[in-house]
Amino acid sequence: MSLTARDLGLFAIMFAVLAMVAMFQSPQLAVTILNMSLISAIMALGVNMQWGYAGLFNVGIMGFTAVGGLAVVLIAQPPIPEAWAAGGLGILLGLMLGVSTILASVIVYKRMTPSKMRGLAIFAVLVVGYLLTSYVFGPAKQAVQAVNPASEGYLGGAGLPVIFAWPVGAVFAAGVAWMVGKVSLGLRSDYLAIATLGISEIVIAVLKHERWLARGVNNVTGIDRPVARPIELQPLPWVQSLAETLGWSVSQTASVVSGLGYSALFIFVLAILIWLAERALNSPWGRMMRAIRDNEISARAMGKDVTRRHLMIFVLGSAVCGLAGAMMVSMDGQLTPGSYEPLRFTFLIWVMVIVGGSGNNWGAVLGAFVIWFLWVQVEPAGRWFMEIVTSGMADGSDLKQHLLSSAAYMRLLTMGVALLLMLRFAPRGLIPER
Amino acid sequence: MEPLNALVSLSNFMLIPALAYGSQLALGALGITLIFSILRFAHFAHGDTMALGTAAVIGGTLFLQAQGITEPFGLPTALLAIPFGLLVMIAYLLTADKLVYKYFRKVKAKPLTLVMASLGVMFVTNGITRLFMGVGETRFEDGNRFLFTVREFRDFTGLAEGMALRSAQALTIITALVVMVALFWFLNRTRSGKSMRAYSDNEDLALLSGINPERVVMITWTITAILLVLAGTLYGLDKGFRPFNYFQLLLPMFAAAILGGLGSPIGAIVGAYVVAFAEMGITYAWRRVFTYLMPEGLEPNSMMQLLPVDYKFAVTFAILVIVLLFRPTGIFKGKVL
Amino acid sequence: MTQPFLIGDSMTGGYGGADILHNCTIAVEKGEIAVIVGPNGAGKSTAMKAVFGMLKLREGSVRLQGEDITGLTPQARVRKGMGFVPQTSNIFPSMSVEENLEMGAFIRRDEIRATMEQVYELFPILRDKRRQAAGELSGGQRQQVAVGRALMTKPSVLMLDEPTAGVSPIVMDELFDRIIEIARTGISILMVEQNARQALNIADKGYVLVQGENRYTDTGQALLADPEVRKSFLGG
Structure with missing residues (x-):
């Protein structure tokens, strides 16, 4: 733990403010703010790993969180047998054909010598691959989407406990990050920014458009939750007696208890992540990462494979964002692709990291709390x-x-204005890196 | 086989819209490339600044309409409001530079810090635009909407397929052409333009030669403001004004600038048209065109659309990825690494 | 003793950290060529940059025609008639040769045609290539562009930082010839050179610097003849 008395003081003030919200506004609001702050803190932690440890500028946070959210649907929702029967096989085959088309064109590119022939060959592979893929994929997709479209029309998920979706969300985001990083790392630093901006728009476009996957803009609702719903808590005797003690209504008590259940889960995850992140930062590996960040040229000269290290940290940080995205969807109990906005899910997280103190994990957490509070x-x-x-x-x-x-x-x-003022007058943030 | 009808159909639904869209992108991408070569950072506030500039023009348009001054020669009233939009945006960008970017230049901050600052400006600009305009769509196109309509074209040519030319499209293409020529004349023929190129080429030597960097920066923001207001207004006349759409233009504009080679104005223009035609071509339903082209009995029975329109960003992104993989310096060798 | 045309007098200073120059004096007379030579890391380029105002002096002064210019920025010194050719990045690569020359004359508001003609007279190859981008030229031609650019302000002193770095011996001789020609028109030349022997050959005055201090100062010919200098700095 590397927190000074001042840092602890800042956290104490933050919690005092939340307590005041509970007293003067409503306890539910305070719990809602707390939970979203915790999720934002995890996102900010992921971004801070990329930016603070390695100086990587990721403006595709929205995409990584959305992919994490998709994992919740694919893991926790029950499978829909009719849909699988209607076109599951076709969709799988279509996806495989699509991937093999790309792989085949890569192989052609690598195997053949540069010439006009190579260009033609790649073009031919792409055309044939495209036609095959759409021949298989198109009808299958239509069939799946036609199955009970009012409430289903998609393949459903694996029907597993929702908690498994969290690590899977991280893995999904890591996969997307790996592809983006592979292409754009090692070039100018702003290229990663533009590439991530692009991929996040595409992820959202896919989520909105591919209805067979997660119902697109029709949203998936009523996803299984890891914590009991308020409605399930209300009849419990201990909830009712607690309500009496506090002098609140039963429904209010139930929703606060349910919310605090999430808080406990989120704090647990956040604590593990911070512990890991702090350990990593103070390990030889973390020192090396920071050395690379501060002087890339000399790190390269010392024989460090900077691009590979960057790819690694980029994938890790994005995985953390994916995890947070999955947590958020499982808290809401629904995936609503239409609600993902870059200002809210990408740029706001950046404000949190900068205000909190880039390079400092605790700073990112505090930044998330402060900024989310302000946002609300x-x-x-x-x-x-x-x-x-x-x-x-x-x-x-x-x-x-x-x-x-x-x-x-x-x-x-x-x-x-907050972002600009911080950049100008306190560029090291509320809790500076040390 | 009716190639003429095929061509008319293609022009109407693909070529003309793509040309107009490409022109709008080109004006935007030129701004990005100019800022990149002079101030040396990726300007993320570009789309939102464009939205604010357009909002100013819309404000002016509403004012003029309320005064009863409308539709000069049947053209959109917005054209009369452009000078007002220009003044507002030049003032806005110069103020933003003075309050935000100037400090980071002085302390020689890393380019990414400037990018971050442009995120801050983006937020602020975004907020201001929405304060005035809300998030919904505003249409402000008036005047004669068409130079010629589908029916007029059909009656005139006697072809089965019709084609229309909207005034907004024609205006866009002509304005873009004029602006590009003017910009190149400015960069290549005037003292100020040359000093900008010199500064972009070799900052230290430009200083030694007595070029005042602050003046160069001011000229750059002024030109950017002009390009932004024109691009934004033309885009808005063509497709309607929605602030979020302007933000989303960021990706194709950056893709165009990178494809052409960041820092190369001619590259930004070429890149913009490539992106526009690729986006439109890949998301266009070619069925009609092929129905005219194929011999009877072989007409296509599908839409012949390679990708749904929702994926136009995927096309842009694919272009970006291909450039980054195979030629990160872009077509016209921009300033890279 | 009369004032030299340009003098960096007893200069002491560095780039913020430890001093690089220690009480170092460099001067050049009107229309003469002064050359600074010395081993690597002797502070040759630093001494020249100090004269041009690119680093802050702790002690000492720089005077041009008797006027104290120690406090002026490099840009202001350009206006006072000093021309400077950096060792690297000394051209605008994407601009044409002619535009490079125009940019050299940026501070001038009068007609620059005549000066440009003079530069073309001096470097005829530049006239042929005037429409070509300077970045596409050969190393020697680029140096000519760089020198030509600096001449466009009609300077009274021209300062050259290793003008022959990285060019072939033939091109080097050619460049030195041109530099002599420039000096004959009355422009004082102050230059730093790695090729000490050839440079001292054309120098009216030579400065041998070691660790930021004046070690030997004499005419070029005298330094060339000095057995000590020959042994230590000219390779025998």
Whole structure:
């Protein structure tokens, strides 16, 4: 543990603020903020590994979390036998054909000498592969999507306990990260940024469009949860007596208890990750990573394979983001591809890392708490602010209406200003690297 | 076999829209490449700045319409509001530079710090745009919407297949052409333009030669503002204004700039058209065209669409990946590594 | 004693850390060639950069025609009539030869045609290649562009940092000939050279620096004849 009294103080203030939310706003809100902060903290931890340890700029966090979320559907949802019977085989075969097409063209590229013939051969492989793939894949996909489309229309999942989805989400994200990293690491540092920006848009496009996979924009809801739902808790005697002691309603108590159940799980995961991350950072490996980050040229000169190390840390960091994405979906109990927005899922995490202190794991965690809290609270604050601004205006005037309805966007503005102020005046963040 | 009808159909649904889209991308990608070669960072606020510039033009348009000043010569009112948008955006970008980027230049921060700062600017810009415009779609195209319609074309040519040319498309293509020529004239023929190229080539030597870097930076932001406002307005006239769509233009614009070679203006233009035609071509349903081209009895029975339109980003991304794998310096050898 | 045209007088300083120059003096008279030679790491380039204002002096001063210019930035010194040709990255590679020359004259507001003609007279090959990108030229031609660029401000002093680094011996002789020609037009030349023997041959004045200090100072010919200098610095 490398926390100073000052750092602990900052965390203490943060929790005091959350306690005040519980007292003055509502305990449910405090628990909701806490849980999302914990998930954001894990995402920020993953990004901090990439940025703080290795200086890698990943702007595709949204994509990695979404892939992690997909894992929850694919693991926890029950399989749909009719859909599998209708086109499961065709889809698997189609996917295999697609992958083999790409592999075949790579083999042709590697085996043949550069010439016009090679270009033609690759083109031929791609065309034939495409036609075969779509011949097999297209009808199978249609068949699957036609199975009970109102509530199903997809293949379903493996029907396993939802908790298994978390590591699988990490593995999914790691796989995507490996492909992106393989292509764009070792080039200019901004190329990784642009490539990750691209892949995250594509991941979302796939999730939205491929209905056979996870129902696309129709969303998968009612996913099994790792913690009992409030509705299941309400009849329990101990919940009812707890409600009496606290003087809250039973439903409120049940939802707080359920939320705290998630908190416990998330804190457990976060603690393990921090422990691992701190150990890694202070190991010879971590020192080497930071040495590479601070002086890539001399690290290269010393014979370090910088690109490989970067790939490794990029995959690890993205896996952590995938894990967080899976945790988030299992908390919500639903996968809603339409809700993934880059500002919320990529750039907000960046604000957390920068504000918290890049290179410091505890900083990333604190940043996540502070920024998520602001993100939630700025909206009512913005509305309040707008109400004051517009209080002098005539009721029902267009401008007043417009300003009041725009209050939500104050949060974007606030986040931007927070990021810029930190970069300018405290670039090392709330808890600086040491 | 009716090749003429095939060509008309292709032009109507693919070639003309792609040409217009490519022109819009080109203006955007030029800005990215200019900022990259002078300020040396990837400007992530580009899409959102474009949105804000367009918002300013829309504001001006609404004001003019309210004054009853509309549709000059049947053209969109927005054209009259462009000067206002330009002023707003030049002021905005120069202020952003003064408040944000200038400090990081002074302390010689790493390029990624500047990229990060541009993320901050992106957030702020994004917020401002939405404060004014909300997140929904705003249409502000007025005037004669078509230079000629499908029916007019069919009546005139007697072909079975029709073709329309929308004023927004024609305007886009013409404006882009004029702006590109003007930009190249500026870069190659004027003292200020040459000083920009010199600064991009060799910063230290430019300093030694008495070129004032702050002036070069100011000129760069000014040109970027012009390009952004024009690109954004034309895109908005063509497809309607939705702030998020502008953010999403970031990827194709970057892909175009990298494909052409970051730092190379001509590359940005070529890259933009390649990206546009690839996106449109791969997500276009070729059925009609082939129905005209194939002999009778062999007409295609599918849509002949390689990828659904939702995957147009995948096309851009594939182009990007191919460039990064095989020629990271881009077609016109930009400044790389 | 009369003032030299340009003098870096008893200069002491470095790039922030330890001093590199120790009480080092470099001077050049009008229309003469002064050459700084010495072993690697002797502070030759540093001495020249100090004269040009690219590092801060702790002690000593730089005077041009008797005027103290110690506090001026390199850009201001260019305006005062000093031209500088860095050792590397001394051209604008993607710009044409002619544009390189134009950029050299950026601070001038008058007609530059005549000066450009003079540069073309001096380096005829540049006239033939004036539309070509400077980055596509050979090493020797690039050096000519670099020198030509610096001449475009019509400087009274031209400072060259190892102008012959990396060029073939034939090109080197050619360049030295041109440098003599430039000096004959009344421009003072101050240059750092790795090829000490050839450089001292054309030098009116030679400075042998060792560890940032003046070790020997004399005319070029006298240094060449000095057995001590020959033994230690010219390889016998």
